[in-house]
Amino acid sequence: MPPPSRTPLTLIVATTPIPIPNTPTPQIRLGIGLNGTLPWPRIKADMTFFARVTSRPPSPGTTNAIIMGRKTYDSVPGNLRPLAKRINTVITRDVDGVGERVRKDLERRREKLASSSSSASSSSSSAGAVAGAGAGATEPETDALVCSGLEEAISGLEEKYADKLGKMFVIGGAEIYGAALREKMPAGVRIVMTNVEKVGYRENGDVFQCDTFFPVDRELLEERGWRRASAEEVTEWVGETVTGEWREEGEVRIQMVGYERVD
Ligand SMILES: NC(=O)c1ccc[n+]([C@@H]2O[C@H](COP(=O)([O-])OP(=O)(O)OC[C@H]3O[C@@H](n4cnc5c(N)ncnc54)[C@H](OP(=O)(O)O)[C@@H]3O)[C@@H](O)[C@H]2O)c1
Secondary structure (H helix, E strand, C coil), X not given: CCCCCCCXXXXXXXXXXXXXXXXCCCEEEEEEEECCECCCCCCHHHHHHHHHHHHCCCXXXXXXXXXXXXXXXXXXXXXXXXXXXXXXXXXCCCHHHHHHHHHHHHHHHHHHHHHHHHHHHHHHHHCCCCCCCCCCCCCCXXXXXXXXXXHHHXXXXXXXXXXXXXXXXXXXXXXXXXXXXXXXXXXXXXXXXXEEEECCHHHHCCCCCCCEXXXXXXXXXXXXXXXXXCXXXXXXXXXXXXXXXXXXXXXXXXXXEEEEECC
């Protein structure tokens, strides 16, 4: 029996508001995907936020886990998966088939990361820097695990990595967010959400088309079972300053917010 989880489970998600037509009071669904990918063009500020927050370990010698459905794993570009410096935990009903594929991806990725780090260290030592043997020894690992369900993923991570396990992030998609929201976690459940709006949404209702939705609507998050965290709390959760202010990038505006489950 694994020990009860020590850290809160954090869902990290980017959503865009989609008004539901013909409802007596205005209602918003939160779109997250379209045709197996994201509904919006690349948002650099959000992608780098996601990369920093999920890969920054809480203490030296630990590595964070990112838990995802098989479709989300497949939506990551082949040359970037498994994502570096994190334990990529993939949930599938085909553990053997997907496991074999992920194992090969991991070998290839580790080889590539090793060759780029050795060329970086040889160029830095030729520049006179000391490439200490211990440098990088406490760097987060790049690893992967394939599991048949979310509960098994959490207990598998805790058993396999024990004290080396950092934070646990659920990174999607809709099916796995749904499973995570049904999970009873002794240390709690949090959501770190990037709100994404098309510039023009507020003025003339322009939206990004979506076919996949976050399983909780905005009204529920704001009204029942959840508490909106302050910018200071979210800053503490993610390890970098989050102001809650809107900012614009190209054709979108984004804002980072946090929620904590209170029931
Ligand atoms: N906006 C965001 O922040 C964000 C984040 C992540 C993903 N997305 C988007 O969301 C979409 C993908 O979401 P999705 O809901 O379609 O797929 P998903 O949750 O990523 O993956 C679904 C897959 O997970 C496995 N699975 C689900 N429930 C399971 C269970 N109870 N037991 C075992 N395996 C289970 C199955 O894999 P098998 O078929 O292999 O059995 C299933 O096909 C994409 O468009 C993606 O770009 C958006």
